[in-house]
Each structure stands twice: as C-alpha cells, then as structure tokens.
Amino acid sequence: MLDRDLAALYGVQTKALNQAVKRNIDRFPEDFMFQLTMEEAQTWWKNSMSSHLRSQIVTLKRGEHIKYRPFAFTEHGILMLSSVLNSERAIQVNIAIMRTFVRLREMLASNAELARRLDALEKKYDEQFRVVFDAIRQILTPPEKPKRPIGFRVEKEESSDLVRKK
Numbered sequence: 001m002l003d004r005d006l007a008a009l010y011g012v013q014t015k016a017l018n019q020a021v022k023r024n025i026d027r028f029p030e031d032f033m034f035q036l037t038m039e040e041a042q043t044w045w046k047n048s049m050s051s052h053l054r055s056q057i058v059t060l061k062r063g064e065h066i067k068y069r070p071f072a073f074t075e076h077g078i079l080m081l082s083s084v085l086n087s088e089r090a091i092q093v094n095i096a097i098m099r100t101f102v103r104l105r106e107m108l109a110s111n112a113e114l115a116r117r118l119d120a121l122e123k124k125y126d127e128q129f130r131v132v133f134d135a136i137r138q139i140l141t142p143p144e145k146p147k148r149p150i151g152f153r154v155e156k157e158e159s160s161d162l163v164r165k166k
Contacts, residue, residue, distance in 0.1 A: 001078060001097075002036075002044070003071040009093045010085055018071060020084045027084065032077035041069045075101050 003021075007014040021028055036044065073081065075098075082094040 001073050003073070006073060006078065006081065009097075010081075010087075010090050012085065014070075017081075017085065021071065021081075024084045027080050028077055031074060032080055033071055033073050035071050036069050038069060044070070 003017055004014045007017040010017065021033065078097050079094060082090055
C-alpha cells in the first residue's frame with residue numbers, strides 16, 4: 001500500500017507518516033518499504049488522480065504531476081507502522097489490514113487448490129473419454145473432397161465427332 005493511502009487510513013497527514021518512518025528507518029528494510037521511481041509514481045498518479053488529490057496539489061507547477069515520490073509498504077511494513085504510529089486508531093487500522101491480508105492469502109490458497117483439482121479431473125476424464133472425444137472430432141471434421149485438376153481438358157471422342165459432322 002502507498003504512504004498516502006495508509007496516512008488516510010490512520011488519520012494522519014502523509015508528511016507526518018513519512019517523518020515517523022524516517023525517524024525509525026531501521027525498522028523498515030527494503031522488503032518492508034521502498035520508494036517508487038518517478039516513472040512508477042507518475043503512472044500511479046495518472047491512474048488514481050481524484051478531486052481530493054487535485055485539491056491538495058494546487059500549488060504544484062504547471063505540468064508537474066507529483067511533488068514527492070510515494071513510499072510503498074509491504075504487509076510487514078504495514079505491521080511495523082503500528083509500532084511507529086502509536087495511536088489507538090493506528091492499532092485498529094493495522095488489525096483490520098492484517099486480517100485483510102490473511103483473508104486474501106486464504107482465498108489465493110483455496111483458488112490454487114481448486115485449480116489443482118480441476119487439472120486432476122481433466123487428466124482423469126481425458127483418458128476415459130478419449131475414444132468419445134476422437135469420435136466427436138471425426139464427426140465434426142468435414143470429409144475431404146477430391147480436387148479437380150486445374151486447366152482445360154479436351155476429350156478425344158467429342159472432337160472426332162465434331163469433325164465428322166462437318
């Protein structure tokens with residue numbers, strides 16, 4: 001999640017959240033938090049621009065899309081934020097976010113299991129119904145028509161009959 005989104009959830013300004021993180025930077029290694037590149041930030045900006053964000057950046061120069069590159073937090077980085085932002089709301093928001101991550105992980109695991117079961121069924125029934133599938137394919141395949149030779153063909157008998165009639 002991005003710093004701006006987390007700040008909104010925690011009820012603090014993005015600047016305050018980032019300052020708290022920078023004061024405790026040792027708690028946020030690269031696998032907990034990283035900063036977007038300018039290209040990534042601009043792409044994010046274009047995709048998520050809303051009236052709320054536009055009203056906050058009216059002081060930016062013309063043509064400038066973002067002032068600061070946002071920080072992105074992983075699941076572990078979000079968990080670490082609860083120790084940095086020590087407020088009741090921060091704790092409640094962190095609990096809700098962690099529960100969401102757990103549910104998401106459970107959903108992904110159940111979908112992976114479903115995909116494995118489907119593959120197993122497909123293999124099982126492919127073997128049993130191979131004869132049926134082959135028969136259906138033969139029925140659906142149109143028979144090949146004999147190809148006619150290209151060009152003009154003269155029959156000899158007809159030409160000799162024409163000569164006799166003259």
